[in-house]
Amino acid sequence: MISFHHVSKTFYHDSTIEALDDVSFSMNKGDFYFILGPSGAGKTTLMRILYRDLKPTRGQVIIDGKNIGKMKEKEIPNLRRRVGVVFQDFKLLNDRSVFENVAISLLVQGEDKYEINRRVMRALDQVELTDKRDMNPRQLSGGEAQRVSMARALVKEPEILVADEPTGNLDPDLADNIMDQFDAINRRGTTLLVATHDYRTVQRYDFPCIVLKDGRLIEGPTRDPDHLRPFVGVYGEED
Amino acid sequence: MSTWRYLLRFAVRNLTVNRLMNVVAVGTTALALFIVAGVVLVHQNVARTLEGLLEQTPVILYLEDEADREEVSDLQSRLLARDDVTDVEYRSKEEAWEAFRRSLRLEGDLLEGLEGNPLPASLHVNLDPAALEHVENIAAEFQEWSGVESVDYGREIIEHLRGFSNVIQVALGGTGVIISIVAIFIIFNTIRLSVISCSTEIDILKLVGATRWFIGFPFVVSGIAYGFFGSILGQGLLWILYWLVQSRVAEVGFMQLQLFFLSPLWIFLIICLGSLLGVIGSATAVRRAIGRM
Numbered sequence: 001m002i003s004f005h006h007v008s009k010t011f012y013h014d015s016t017i018e019a020l021d022d023v024s025f026s027m028n029k030g031d032f033y034f035i036l037g038p039s040g041a042g043k044t045t046l047m048r049i050l051y052r053d054l055k056p057t058r059g060q061v062i063i064d065g066k067n068i069g070k071m072k073e074k075e076i077p078n079l080r081r082r083v084g085v086v087f088q089d090f091k092l093l094n095d096r097s098v099f100e101n102v103a104i105s106l107l108v109q110g111e112d113k114y115e116i117n118r119r120v121m122r123a124l125d126q127v128e129l130t131d132k133r134d135m136n137p138r139q140l141s142g143g144e145a146q147r148v149s150m151a152r153a154l155v156k157e158p159e160i161l162v163a164d165e166p167t168g169n170l171d172p173d174l175a176d177n178i179m180d181q182f183d184a185i186n187r188r189g190t191t192l193l194v195a196t197h198d199y200r201t202v203q204r205y206d207f208p209c210i211v212l213k214d215g216r217l218i219e220g221p222t223r224d225p226d227h228l229r230p231f232v233g234v235y236g237e238e239d
Numbered sequence: 240m241s242t243w244r245y246l247l248r249f250a251v252r253n254l255t256v257n258r259l260m261n262v263v264a265v266g267t268t269a270l271a272l273f274i275v276a277g278v279v280l281v282h283q284n285v286a287r288t289l290e291g292l293l294e295q296t297p298v299i300l301y302l303e304d305e306a307d308r309e310e311v312s313d314l315q316s317r318l319l320a321r322d323d324v325t326d327v328e329y330r331s332k333e334e335a336w337e338a339f340r341r342s343l344r345l346e347g348d349l350l351e352g353l354e355g356n357p358l359p360a361s362l363h364v365n366l367d368p369a370a371l372e373h374v375e376n377i378a379a380e381f382q383e384w385s386g387v388e389s390v391d392y393g394r395e396i397i398e399h400l401r402g403f404s405n406v407i408q409v410a411l412g413g414t415g416v417i418i419s420i421v422a423i424f425i426i427f428n429t430i431r432l433s434v435i436s437c438s439t440e441i442d443i444l445k446l447v448g449a450t451r452w453f454i455g456f457p458f459v460v461s462g463i464a465y466g467f468f469g470s471i472l473g474q475g476l477l478w479i480l481y482w483l484v485q486s487r488v489a490e491v492g493f494m495q496l497q498l499f500f501l502s503p504l505w506i507f508l509i510i511c512l513g514s515l516l517g518v519i520g521s522a523t524a525v526r527r528a529i530g531r532m
Contacts, residue, residue, distance in 0.1 A: 051446065053445075053446075073451075074450075074451075077448045077449060077450045078448065079448075080445070080446060080447065080448035081447075081448035085446050091439070091442070091443055091446070093439065093440055093443065100240065103240055104245075104443060104444070104447060105447040105448070107240070107241075107242050107245045108242075108444060108447055108448055108449035108450075108453055109448065110242050111242075112241065113240060113241045116240065116241075152447065156447065156448070
C-alpha cells in the first residue's frame with residue numbers, strides 16, 4: 001500500500017540539510033508501524049512527504065500504485081482526504097467548539113449537515129468525547145485535546161493515519177491511553193504510522209519499528225528485541 | 240453546520256478582524272468609484288445637454304442674395320422630402336432684420352446709418368431627433384447645395400461643450416484608473432493580512448483536504464464586500480454632491496440646466512465594477528498568500 005523507494009529530502013537554506021537520506025521501506029494495508037528516532041532524525045519530514053506537504057528530492061513514494069511525488073497540485077486535496085494526520089501540538093482552533101473542530105474535515109468535502117452530524121458524533125464516540133462536543137479546546141486536558149485531533153483525522157474515515165509525536169506533550173498515563181486508541185483504530189483496518197522518540201511506547205506494543213537517525217534508516221522494519229535493544233539506551237534515556 | 244454556512248462565517252470573520260484596514264479598503268474603493276461614477280455622470284449630463292441644445296437649435300441655411308423665389312422653393316421641397324427633416328421655415332431678409340432689431344432691443348435710429356439690409360434670407364430646418372447625432376454631416380451636405388451661402392447649427396456651442404466634456408472625462412478618467420489601481424492594491428494588502436491572521440485555520444484546512452478554491456472563497460467574498468460597500472458609499476457621496484450642485488446651480492446663463500443622476504443600469508454597473516476590483520485584489524492576494532498546497 002505504501003512504499004518508500006530510496007527517498008531523500010534535502011533542504012537548501014544557508015547550508016544544505018539532508019533531512020532524509022535514501023530511505024526505503026514498505027507497508028501493507030492495515031499495518032501499524034512505529035518510526036523511532038531522536039529529534040532531527042527525519043521522522044517529521046518522512047510524515048510530511050506522506051501527506052504531500054513536502055516533495056521528495058530523490059526517490060519515489062508510492063501509495064496504492066501512485067507516485068505522490070509526481071502528483072499534480074489539484075490532486076493533493078484528494079490524497080489528504082485519504083490520509084489522516086495527528087500532530088504533537090494538536091493544531092486545534094481554539095475559537096471553535098470540539099464539534100466544529102472535528103466537522104472541519106467533512107466541511108471541506110461538502111458533506112451535508114446530517115451526514116456531518118452523524119459522522120462527527122461517531123468519531124467523538126470512538127475517542128470517548130461525545131460529552132465534550134460543545135466545549136472549547138482550551139477547556140480540555142492535553143489528552144482530550146489530542147483525542148479531538150484524532151477524531152478530526154478519523155471522521156473522514158482515512159485509509160492511512162499518520163501521527164507525528166502524538167504523545168509528546170502528554171504524561172505517561174495519557175500517552176498510553178492515546179496509544180490504546182491508535183491500537184483500536186488499527187484493529188478497525190486503518191493503516192497507521194506513528195512517529196515517536198519514546199522507546200517506552202514502542203516497547204508496549206507488538207508492532208514493527210523503523211529506526212531513523214540523521215535522516216537514514218538504520219534499522220527495521222523489525223520487532224526483533226535484539227535489533228531494537230541498542231536503541232533503548234539511545235532514546236529511552238531521553239525521556 | 241453546512242459547508243456554505245461555514246464559508247460565509249469565515250468571510251464575515253475576515254471582515255471583523257483588521258478593522259482599520261477594512262475601513263481603508265472600503266474608503267479607497269469608494270473614492271475610486273466616486274470618481275469613476277463622476278466621469279459617467281458628467282458624460283451623461285453633457286450628452287443630454289447637447290441633445291437638448293440641438294433639439295432647440297434649428298439648422299439654419301443662409302441663402303445667397305441672388306437666390307430667387309423659385310430656387311428657395313426648390314430648396315424647401317428638397318428639405319421636406321428628406322426623412323431626417325421634420326419642419327422647414329422660410330425667413331426673409333426683412334424678417335431677419337426685424338428679428339435682429341428685436342434681439343438687440345434697438346430703436347430704429349441707431350441702425351439708420353446702415354445702408355440697406357445686410358442680413359440674408361434663411362431656411363430654419365428642424366431635424367428629426369434621431370438625426371441630431373449626425374448634424375455635422377447633414378450641415379456639410381446642405382452647404383454643398385446651390386443657393387446656400389452658409390449653414391449654422393450651433394457648432395461653437397457643441398464644440399465647446401464636447402471639448403469641456405472631453406477634458407473633464409480624460410482628467411477624471413485618468414484619476415479614476417489610478418485610484419482604482421490603488422484600491423486593488425489596498426484590497427490586496429488587506430486580504431493578505433487576513434490570510435496571515437488565519438494561517439492556523441488555513442494550515443488545518445490544507446491538511447484535511449481543502450481545495451485551493453475552498454480556502455480562497457471566503458477571502459474573495461471579503462474582497463467583493465469591500466468593492467460592493469465601496470461602490471455604494473462612492474455613489475452615495477456622488478449623489479450628495481449631485482444634489483448640492485443641482486439645488487444651487489439651477490440656471491446657467493440663458494438656458495435651463497437640467498441635471499440627471501446615474502440611471503439604475505449605471506448604478507448597477509458601477510457596483511459590478513467595485514465588486515470586480517474586489518475580486519481582482521482578493522484573488523491575487525489569496526493566490527500569493529496561500530502559496531502552494
